[in-house]
Amino acid sequence: MFLLIAQRLLLTAFLDVVYFPFWWYTSGVVHVWKWTLRVVAEGNATFAPGVWLKNLFVPMFGQYDFQGRLVSFFMRVMNVIIRTIFLTIWMVLAMIPLISWFVLPVVVSYFFIRSITLGYVR
Numbered sequence: 001m002f003l004l005i006a007q008r009l010l011l012t013a014f015l016d017v018v019y020f021p022f023w024w025y026t027s028g029v030v031h032v033w034k035w036t037l038r039v040v041a042e043g044n045a046t047f048a049p050g051v052w053l054k055n056l057f058v059p060m061f062g063q064y065d066f067q068g069r070l071v072s073f074f075m076r077v078m079n080v081i082i083r084t085i086f087l088t089i090w091m092v093l094a095m096i097p098l099i100s101w102f103v104l105p106v107v108v109s110y111f112f113i114r115s116i117t118l119g120y121v122r
Contacts, residue, residue, distance in 0.1 A: 024105060032101045036094050043090035049083040052076050 044050075053076075060072040 021105070024101075029101060032098050036098045039094040040091050043087055043094065047083040047087045047090065049080050049087060052079045052083060056080070 056076050057069075057073065059069045060075065061068070063069070063072065
């Protein structure tokens with residue numbers, strides 16, 4: 001009975017090690033991509049430059065005179081610009097884990113192979 005359990009555990013461990021690279025670049029990428037899209041959508045909902053752009057010519061605080069419209073227009077333009085910059089920064093930061101997901105195995109493999117061959121003279 002012990003040999004059957006040990007055999008099953010070793011086979012499962014071996015298959016997990018063999019399957020891991022395939023999972024990393026298939027299902028793992030899909031998971032990280034969905035997470036990235038969710039983070040970008042949350043950033044868009046938080047900063048919402050489109051809402052400010054849609055209401056660009058709507059006067060703020062019910063000030064329908066010329067000065068109120070002028071101040072509201074420039075305030076909304078500045079809000080759109082600043083919020084778009086922040087959303088762009090947010091999207092770049094959200095893409096870092098996705099890029100790292102592809103690069104990390106290559107870097108780890110490089111340093112692993114380098115550490116193995118470090119003692120040998122070329």
